[in-house]
Amino acid sequence: MKHFIVGPVEMYPSTKNVLEKGYTYFRTQEYGDMAKECLTKVAEMMGAEHSTTIYLAASGTGAMDAVVDNCMGGINKGGNDKALVINGGSFGHRFCELLKWYNVPYDSIDLDWNEVVTAKDLEPYENKGYTALFVNLDETSSGKLYDIHLLSDFCKRNNMYLIVDAISTFLADDYDMEKWGIDVTIISSQKGLCLSPGMSIISFSRRMVDKINRKGKPNSYYFDFKPYFKNIERGQTPFTTTVSIMYELKDMLELIEKSGGKDAWIKIVQEKANYFRKKAAEYGLTIPDYPKSYTVTPVLLEEGVNANEVVKYLRENYKICVNPCGGKLGNRMFRVAHIGNTSLTDFDELIEKIQLSIKEVRERNCVNVI
Ligand SMILES: *Cc1c(COP(=O)(O)O)cnc(C)c1O
Numbered sequence: 562m563k564h565f566i567v568g569p570v571e572m573y574p575s576t577k578n579v580l581e582k583g584y585t586y587f588r589t590q591e592y593g594d595m596a597k598e599c600l601t602k603v604a605e606m607m608g609a610e611h612s613t614t615i616y617l618a619a620s621g622t623g624a625m626d627a628v629v630d631n632c633m634g635g636i637n638k639g640g641n642d643k644a645l646v647i648n649g650g651s652f653g654h655r656f657c658e659l660l661k662w663y664n665v666p667y668d669s670i671d672l673d674w675n676e677v678v679t680a681k682d683l684e685p686y687e688n689k690g691y692t693a694l695f696v697n698l699d700e701t702s703s704g705k706l707y708d709i710h711l712l713s714d715f716c717k718r719n720n721m722y723l724i725v726d727a728i729s730t731f732l733a734d735d736y737d738m739e740k741w742g743i744d745v746t747i748i749s750s751q752k753g754l755c756l757s758p759g760m761s762i763i764s765f766s767r768r769m770v771d772k773i774n775r776k777g778k779p780n781s782y783y784f785d786f787k788p789y790f791k792n793i794e795r796g797q798t799p800f801t802t803t804v805s806i807m808y809e810l811k812d813m814l815e816l817i818e819k820s821g822g823k824d825a826w827i828k829i830v831q832e833k834a835n836y837f838r839k840k841a842a843e844y845g846l847t848i849p850d851y852p853k854s855y856t857v858t859p860v861l862l863e864e865g866v867n868a869n870e871v872v873k874y875l876r877e878n879y880k881i882c883v884n885p886c887g888g889k890l891g892n893r894m895f896r897v898a899h900i901g902n903t904s905l906t907d908f909d910e911l912i913e914k915i916q917l918s919i920k921e922v923r924e925r926n927c928v929n930v931i
Contacts, residue, residue: 563903564882565911567701567729567857568751569758570901573816576756576809587804593796599810600762600793603754606823607727607746608737609764615789617761618803621728621749622655624761627784628724628745629659631773633693640776643667645691645721647678647712650702651887652726656695663780667695674703674890675851683715693722693744699730699854702887704896706734706854713741722769728752732823733830733856733900744769750806753830753856753900754813760803831855833899837908844916857884857898860915866923868895874918881914 564571585592596616604614617624634640644665646656649672660667668691670682694716699706709725716723724745727736731746732753738746744766751758765773770790779785788799817826834855838848847861862868868886872895875881884896897911 562876562880562882563907563911564901565897565899565903565907566882566884567896567898567900568749570751570755570898571903572755572757572809573813573902575816576812579808579812580805582808584804584808587802588797590795592804592807595796595811596807597793597796599807599814600796602814603748603762603810604764606736606817607731607748607764608739608741609746611739612746612764612766613770613790613793614762614764615786615793616798616802616807617763617784617789618759618798618800619761619784620751620758621726621747621761623784624747624749624763625655625726626659626662627779627781627786628747628763629656629663629665629695630779630781630784631776631786632722632724632745632769633660633663633665634776640665642692643690644693644695645670645686647694647696647700647707648672649676649678649705649707650674650697650700652697652700652702653695656697656726660695675705675849677705677851678707678711680711683711687715687719691719691721693724695724695726697726697728698736699727699734699856701729701854701857703849703851703890703894704853704857704859706730706852708852709741713743717742722772729856730854732827733834734827734854738764739766750803750810754810755901756806756809756813760806760810827855830899833903833905833908834858836905837897837899837912840908840912841915844912846915856900857896859886859894859896861894862919863923865926866919867892867926870922870925871895871915871918874921875914878918878921879914881911883911883915 633642644667646669648669722744731748746764750756750760872885886894
């Protein structure tokens with residue numbers, strides 16, 4: 562099976578079975594030093610050198626959950642936070658659900674799947690006492706990339722914390738936490754970093770660390786960040802951690818360095834995205850024209866060709882796995898990811914097989930109509 566999905570992605574050979582090369586008990590200085598060095602390198606790639614970076618044994622949603630719980634003081638917690646969410650798809654919706662779950666007052670800017678947030682959308686929310694903005698910079702459900710400069714300026718002007726889910730934009734698009742005044746950056750292992758699922762990394766600005774430390778206990782015992790901040794000084798975590806994924810990360814960072822570093826790595830992803838987009842257009846496939854992350858390309862199909870059926874046909878007949886879309890979009894659109902161990906030749910084959918699958922599904926439907 563060849564995977565063109567956003568995560569878990571095709572892993573690079575050297576990161577697979579990495580523990581076979583040997584590993585250390587995690588409560589040792591040797592492991593702690595290794596973990597610290599890896600996190601420092603990841604923080605550098607996020608533009609978060611002066612921030613505090615921790616890691617959790619949790620998928621990305623676990624980190625989003627823990628961030629809402631630790632960073633926001635809801636009414637039941639005696640805090641006075643009021644959040645604003647850019648809600649443009651299933652991941653934006655998830656932030657809304659989490660804020661609701663923890664009784665944090667919030668409003669959301671609700672956008673259709675193909676709409677990005679504009680200055681006009683933000684206008685009604687200026688000077689209204691919001692304390693934090695939550696955004697999934699790449700709304701992976703349709704591959705939209707929001708304008709971080711617009712959001713960053715809005716937060717600075719309104720003295721708000723800026724909390725960014727960068728899970729699917731990191732290592733595919735530019736990212737600079739400190740330059741953009743971001744207070745929290747969340748990433749996870751199975752997307753651009755091309756590791757096994759199960760580890761999240763979170764960076765915090767100085768002022769967010771202070772806010773968390775000032776605040777009382779979060780709801781979660783396991784994900785109370787304060788012990789994580791303390792432990793990470795020695796590269797440690799309060800509880801047993803994702804040892805194998807940390808070794809994968811170490812290996813992956815070496816591979817990125819060997820390829821010329823972060824910028825060169827991002828170029829490889831962008832080259833694959835541009836290659837696919839150009840070829841897809843040449844073959845008459847429709848790619849929505851809103852601003853997109855280089856992580857993933859949405860492909861919109863003609864009326865009468867069900868995208869879910871195309872996805873299924875690709876998988877069953879060609880052992881090719883692409884991302885279906887959720888909800889009512891699922892019948893019209895699927896997504897192709899450009900992160901992971903795939904090559905331009907793989908994308909040639911993908912395009913050819915997409916063509917064949919569409920033809921097959923279209924013909925099948927015509928027969929049904931007759
Ligand atoms: C993948 C992803 C997540 C995390 O989802 P998990 O299934 O919990 O790993 C969160 N936000 C975005 C934008 C994502 O793409």
